[in-house]
Amino acid sequence: MHAPRISSKKRFLAALACLLPTLGVAGTASATGMQGHIYMAQCAAEQVTEPRLRALFDAHLNDLSNGAFFPDSGYTAEDHDQGEIPHWEQYVQGYVELIRSRYGDKPLENPDAATHVAFLMGLAAHGITDSTFDSLLYERADQVDPGDMDTFDMAMDIFLVHDHPRYYLPEIAVDTETQSEIFEQKIAHPVTPDAIKKAMSTARSGIFLVAEYLYIGADEYGAKFPWARQSLRDPRTPGGYPFGARVTMGYYREILRRLDGNSSADGVVIGAYPDEAYPLATLDNTRPDGRIVLFFGEGMDRATIDDAVVTVRDDAGTVVPTKASVYRGDKWANVLLVTAQEPWKAATKYTATLHKSIKTLAGVSPTEDIVFPFTTCTPDSPGGDCAAQAGPPPASPCPKLDEAYSMRPEDVPPEEEEPPPPTNVNPVAEQESGCTAAPARRETNAGSLLALAGACVALVARRRGRPS
Numbered sequence: 270m271h272a273p274r275i276s277s278k279k280r281f282l283a284a285l286a287c288l289l290p291t292l293g294v295a296g297t298a299s300a301t302g303m304q305g306h307i308y309m310a311q312c313a314a315e316q317v318t319e320p321r322l323r324a325l326f327d328a329h330l331n332d333l334s335n336g337a338f339f340p341d342s343g344y345t346a347e348d349h350d351q352g353e354i355p356h357w358e359q360y361v362q363g364y365v366e367l368i369r370s371r372y373g374d375k376p377l378e379n380p381d382a383a384t385h386v387a388f389l390m391g392l393a394a395h396g397i398t399d400s401t402f403d404s405l406l407y408e409r410a411d412q413v414d415p416g417d418m419d420t421f422d423m424a425m426d427i428f429l430v431h432d433h434p435r436y437y438l439p440e441i442a443v444d445t446e447t448q449s450e451i452f453e454q455k456i457a458h459p460v461t462p463d464a465i466k467k468a469m470s471t472a473r474s475g476i477f478l479v480a481e482y483l484y485i486g487a488d489e490y491g492a493k494f495p496w497a498r499q500s501l502r503d504p505r506t507p508g509g510y511p512f513g514a515r516v517t518m519g520y521y522r523e524i525l526r527r528l529d530g531n532s533s534a535d536g537v538v539i540g541a542y543p544d545e546a547y548p549l550a551t552l553d554n555t556r557p558d559g560r561i562v563l564f565f566g567e568g569m570d571r572a573t574i575d576d577a578v579v580t581v582r583d584d585a586g587t588v589v590p591t592k593a594s595v596y597r598g599d600k601w602a603n604v605l606l607v608t609a610q611e612p613w614k615a616a617t618k619y620t621a622t623l624h625k626s627i628k629t630l631a632g633v634s635p636t637e638d639i640v641f642p643f644t645t646c647t648p649d650s651p652g653g654d655c656a657a658q659a660g661p662p663p664a665s666p667c668p669k670l671d672e673a674y675s676m677r678p679e680d681v682p683p684e685e686e687e688p689p690p691p692t693n694v695n696p697v698a699e700q701e702s703g704c705t706a707a708p709a710r711r712e713t714n715a716g717s718l719l720a721l722a723g724a725c726v727a728l729v730a731r732r733r734g735r736p737s
């Protein structure tokens with residue numbers, strides 16, 4: 270019964286597709302979409318049990334969600350670094366310091382700090398989930414999916430909105446003066462409050478455009494990225510959204526520690542691949558998901574990272590030759606890649622040991638070496654590789670979030686004037702009123718096309734660089 274509407278949407282989509290190249294901003298995408306970042310930040314928040322964080326996320330979901338798309342908003346500005354810088358630890362650390370200097374040594378006890386702490390958690394979630402996603406899922410999709418990766422990140426949001434279905438439209442809430450202060454005082458890279466405000470508005474329009482219009486292109490993008498579409502939300506996929514949310518939970522914990530003024534590095538590794546929940550996907554040491562990846566909840570001193578910082582041994586105690594490298598980052602590293610120089614042996618128990626010589630940006634080392642055991646798969650036939658995932662995916666780790674929008678608001682019967690509230694309403698869902706308060710469907714005329722041109726910038730300009 271929606272055929273006429275879909276038809277007009279498709280014409281609109283075609284018009285947008287024509288418009289994109291004229292904007293001159295097509296480039297190499299290397300990140301997941303903003304809707305996906307909001308999803309992962311919220312999915313991690315749902316799983317948090319620490320009481321102060323629980324209270325924070327229950328009360329400030331919109332602030333968390335604004336933080337979760339803030340880094341990519343900066344890519345819509347002329348200054349590319351307005352987007353790049355907030356993705357990384359120097360900005361996170363600058364924000365931690367600003368909050369502590371403004372709100373005291375225990376900022377979580379000061380209600381005035383809560384908005385900022387939630388926003389900080391959101392932007393940190395964004396940065397780390399770009400790294401979980403890019404280092405594992407994106408790079409694997411680049412090998413196995415036929416599509417041009419330039420449109421990959423937008424495709425991920427389209428899949429999330431269309432297939433799940435899932436979308437969330439935050440109401441813009443950003444303290445532009447404070448963010449400008451961090452850029453200027455902590456990074457020495459001035460960005461004006463106006464530039465931040467404009468970028469957030471453009472980015473929010475981009476999220477809206479996908480949620481309201483572009484999602485109908487899911488099958489076209491699905492032909493380009495069939496593996497990624499199938500794997501994106503599967504809790505078994507290294508680098509997928511549940512994986513990203515799991516690592517983000519550790520980041521929330523470590524940022525809370527930093528806000529509390531505790532410099533311990535004993536919990537600084539917030540995620541490791543492979544681990545018990547995510548066995549090594551392949552015996553091929555050259556595949557992206559054939560590497561060991563460690564994620565850190567604080568910037569690490571690059572001078573303390575070399576090939577010897579991680580030692581890998583097999584079950585006979587023989588050292589596996591490996592190379593260590595930092596995955597992007599800024600002045601500080603927060604992702605470490607360990608690449609074996611030979612194929613993994615089947616059905617073998619390995620241990621990777623991170624040496625306590627590594628130091629955080631605060632100059633602190635873990636008190637003990639940190640050991641990560643993992644066992645490789647047993648292929649079906651000798652000389653083969655690990656079997657691909659089979660069967661339906663296990664349950665989502667964030668069921669409340671997933672249940673909140675099992676139906677798109679416009680899919681409700683037309684006789685109903687307003688979409689009914691989500692069933693099983695809970696504190697998380699109640700905070701999601703931004704979604705149902707989305708602008709009404711617009712006429713697909715030339716005026717709206719122009720109005721949304723800026724949103725296209727938001728969609729195609731999102732990309733992280735690869736700093737040397």
Ligand SMILES: [Zn+2]
Nearest residue numbers: 300340341399
């Ligand atoms: Zn990003």
